[in-house]
Amino acid sequence: MSQYENVTVIKKANLYFDGKVSSRTVLFADGTKKTLGIMLPGEYEFGTDAKEIMEILAGDLxxxxxxxxxxxxxxxxxEFTVPANSKFKLQVASITDYACSYIQE
Amino acid sequence: MSQYENVTVIKKANLYFDGKVSSRTVLFADGTKKTLGIMLPGEYEFGTDAKEIMEILAGDLxxxxxxxxxxxxxxxxxEFTVPANSKFKLQVASITDYACSYIQE
Known part of the structure; x- marks a missing residue:
């Protein structure tokens, strides 16, 4: 699936780590949510609320x-999956384009 | 308008200047197109094909x-408008979040 259809996109970006990580929120008709994001090279630690499925579209990390x-x-x-309410670390070696799905369980 | 509804979003990002400028393409039911983008601090020159209306959502440039x-x-x-088939320069002092509308005339 190269595009998301019949969705709502929040205009304002989500910014992390001085903008080295940024994303846009996409809302689906079934109530689910994804973000489409870019990570520039660097080391990052993120925490999850919901379970996350991270689909790497392009990158090196x-x-x-x-x-x-x-x-x-x-x-x-x-692709990798991160459990809810946990932390994970990333070492991004080159610009990484991702789609993150938030899974409510 | 804080969000775009009933749109199609292209998953893959558009990357420029080593990813210091990135955007996602949003397609509307009426056939029009916008991009939602982030520019990190730096100096950039862009060329237009269509006329562009650049809405700055947050930033300093x-x-x-x-x-x-x-x-x-x-x-x-x-907000500023750039004519079709022209070039414009940007000096971005802090992370800038934008929405760009492409106007076919």
Whole structure:
């Protein structure tokens, strides 16, 4: 799926880490939410509320999921899931384009 | 209007200047197009195809429109229009969030 149809987009961006990470919120008719974001090179730690499915559309990064000691490498496209109410770390080596789905359980 | 409803969003980002400028494309039912973008601090020159109406949602920047010798300053919210098939320059002093409308004439 290369595009989201019949959605609502919030105009204002979400900005993190001095804008090195930014995203736009997309709302779906079924009440679900995704964000489309860009991460510039850097090291970041994020916390989740809902469970998150991170789809990497393009990029080069390493991910440390909660409770793990091994970093996962993603080059190009990839996907990882982060449990609700947890923290994960990212080492972004080149500009990374992502779509994040928030899963209410 | 704080959000765009009943639209299609292209998932993949548009990236310029090593990702210091990025945007997402939003398509409307009437066939028109806008982009929602972020510009990090820096100096940029852009060219237009269609006429562009740039709505600054937040930021701090100066704009040099084609044929002008005076820079326009925008802090916070603002708007400027760029003719089709022309070039304009930007000096972005702090992270700038924008919505750009492409006007076919």
């Amino acid at each position: 390493k991910v440390l999921l909660p409770g793990e000691s091994e970093w996962i490498s993603i080059s190009g496209e990839g | 100066k704009v040099l429109l084609p044929g002008e010798s005076e820079w326009i300053s925008i802090s916070g919210e603002g």
